[in-house]
Amino acid sequence: MKIGVLGTGVAGQAIAGKLQSLGHDVMMGGRSADNEKAVAFKVRAGGRAGAFSDAAAHGDVLFNCTRGDATIDVLHQAGEANLGEKVLIDVANPLDFSKGFPPTLTIANTDSLAEMIQREFPAVKVVKTLNTVTASIMIEPKKLPGAHSVFLSGNDAAAKGRARDFLVAFGWTSIIDLGDITSARGPEQLLPLWIQLYRALGTAEFNVAVIKV
Amino acid sequence: MKIGVLGTGVAGQAIAGKLQSLGHDVMMGGRSADNEKAVAFKVRAGGRAGAFSDAAAHGDVLFNCTRGDATIDVLHQAGEANLGEKVLIDVANPLDFSKGFPPTLTIANTDSLAEMIQREFPAVKVVKTLNTVTASIMIEPKKLPGAHSVFLSGNDAAAKGRARDFLVAFGWTSIIDLGDITSARGPEQLLPLWIQLYRALGTAEFNVAVIKV
Structure with missing residues (x-):
């Protein structure tokens, strides 16, 4: 499948590399087409590199692996036409590191990053998942013993089904569907x-x- | 040990009953000395019943089992002199049900109920714990299989040690000390x-x- 991964950080590298190793045709998108980290992914994993808009156009399914405080801006750079009605799997967290460690949440309690994305791009099928674990566990849950849990939130059942298929391919066995996109407040507030x-x-x-x- | 349990709801009944059955001398405190539910505890479990101030005066250790949105008011009714420098084990959650189900948090992200209590009564040794499970699991964790987790937050190491002793007596085996009282934000935001x-x-x-x- 053609997949666009938005974001070149630790989570983006992990997810893009895993998807490429599973046989998908993955383009990693960064702020520019010659983004160093996206090019490094291309060289290392045999994937593709491009700008956010290129990756969004390339993918039939998209992963949001950007920083939460940059996500909405990145998605506008990706372009509403390129996002279309695609499934967007959002693994980001709305963390504010501006006051040092530990970070606080930029939004909490009565809103979530996933809902912000869904409001800003109503046609996109947003699914929140994987934001509650570090990148290495996202793509290799079996590093930890036993059946530990990952959550799914989203308004579109078919989109959640596609996200679930990726989770199963990554090795997840305990996948809990929490409900519609407003249920993303729970996993985001786990941070x-x-x-x-x-x-x-x-x-x-x-x-x-x-x-x- | 003499223990005061503030609150007559499901959590208060469970904790007071458990402590009484473990051999402690427990007084349940309610809004008045003849509070029906506190008197029912006295009859059923052989404990004592009183007003909040009576229970606070009675206990060498206190449990806050009130509704989060009533807690500060209840503690003022209990009386600063009765609270003294005692250990107060806070199992409450700052939930706002005024807009229906699901409730939101009255405070979140940059504050917590436990911190509010600690600021309002600086001499009291506040320990947050048990707020992440339902009352029946608080007092009987072995109803669930395996070693599942409970959290501790507080500024006073000796007070956390006393809270830990109660947790062990209830049957808890996986007790995670998260740090000072500000770390209560995590377990409260798990709600x-x-x-x-x-x-x-x-x-x-x-x-x-x-x-x-």
């Missing part, structure tokens, strides 16, 4: 606890398993 | 995800287990 656990445990390679009776 | 999981799983009897490499 403050995530950051505290990161400090308490001394590693980013952890996750939560939801356990019920 | 939106908790509410979504409650809907998705069809039960309140669940929890998260923190899994690391």
